[in-house]
Amino acid sequence: MTRTDTPTPAQPAAFARALHGARAAAGLSTAGPLIALALAMVFFSFKSNQFLQGQNLSLVTQQVVEVGVLAIGQTLIILTAGIDLSCGAVMAFGMIVMTKLSVLSGVPAIPAILLGIAACAGFGLLNGALVTKIRLPAFIVTLGTLNIAMALVHIYSNEETIANPPSAMLFFGRTFTIGGTDITYGVVVMIALYALAWFVLSQTAWGSHVYAVGNNPEATRLSGIRTDRLIISVYVVAGAIYGLAALLLVARTQVGDPNAGGTDNLDSITAVVLGGTSLFGGRGVVVGTLIGALIVGVFRNGLVLIGVSSVYQILVTGILVILAVSVDQLSHRRQRA
């Protein structure tokens, strides 16, 4: 009876506690992602002398814009302990709605844009209503609406790319120059949206309620908050954000592309998770998501520059996600204990 090879549960617990302590000390978990981003940038700047050049960094930010904006909506939803697999397809739907309405149906640019954003918000309403009123898991609901949105994209576009959208739709693809580096207005919009999301989440009652409902839905309901309405509002806001991502994508690619948004749902979840937001809900900061999106963008760009096949980029992203989720799981287990 003196076997000593039994596992000691104290060790992972202590590890998780240390991790959690480190995260708490770092002002809610942005330090880890920030260090990862810095290390990746240092690594690629040593490996490739092009990496740190202004035009390349500008390219990284432009490539990050759609996923970066989608990931804001994804963060809101994951904070409520939900998840949204439909975001990329919903964005593609918004993109087709706004371009087809203006190019083929003659709707003026601004109403067409607003209708595209409204279509995306409508998908958010559908997701939110199914999650709260029918009490279906968000994973299943958004898997369904992912397929619905994708099908609608192909039906409505007749599988054709819609070219020559009106110039008003291309505004956010234009650039201005700072110190010889081109920056698109789309990047500015993304950063402004992150600032707005930060403000709303950290400085308003709605933001506190979003954290609370992901953290302990029952306690939130008993506190007198209408949790169903709150969660629906989160999905609708996220949908509208996907609509803005659609507009930014039109501006960047200058077409309505029925094949857009393919893996953006997973990429946005990757950005959220790398940014330190817990998939269990109720914990995380939206600024972390921006860092997460930049990590994904830097890896994609850097690995291309040093001539690594794209298969390995996906491999690296996968490893990063599992690492980030493991940290989340370990610190979560400690809190349950």
Add this chain to the structure above:
Amino acid sequence: MSEPEPVFQARGLVKRFGHVTALSGADFDLYPGEVLAVIGDNGAGKSTLIKVLSGAFHPDEGEIRLDGELVHFRSPLDARRAGIETVYQDLAVAPALDIASNLFLGRELRRRGPLGQFGRMLDKRAMRREASNALSELKVGIQSVRVAVENLSGGQRQGVAVARAAAWGRRLVIMDEPTAALGVKETAQVVELIKRVRDRGLPVILISHDMPHVFELADRIHIMRLGKRAGVVTPQSHSMAEVVAIMTGAAAAPIPGA
């Protein structure tokens, strides 16, 4: 003996669930400033009674009066609006939020001026200050209200829940098994807290299984049996064994003042 008017009163409460009658004409009286313990065996209708009183269930029959006024609670929110706060056994707090946010959850303070009105910005400073006051008034030993609730002990967490109820409960506080999830030492802390809430003059309805605590805290003990009030006794008039006998139907009990 001229008794004061009850703060909270119910007459002839009936609640049926299909074929099961959980409450079959239950009465209830809570007087100002008292701790009234509600006890009863499992299935005696104790928790149904509490859910009706706190607005979670609607009674099929009977009436509830708050300070003599007839009230109809459609939800726990209605009861809260009427000044009745409930503390639940399973620590109904959001663990990742800090103490101040939990105390003000659903009742946040907004900043004055345009930042609050148009920016809908929270007045975190005022919320922290008031949360800190609420906790120190009840002597809940916590250094900072900026600490996330999950970093507190179970007793401290329940302390936050009790402080929230005491801070917002204008009429009375209902405590539903507040110590059921706690250890011995933490239970003792919460028992002290309940005494302090009572000392501030707020009447408390305490639902508990724990006889020693019931006898330590309660001014009167309301005993439920078979969906009715079997009797109301005091810790002075009856022993624990006699109370258990009334609970199980082995003895009858008087209903003073009813």
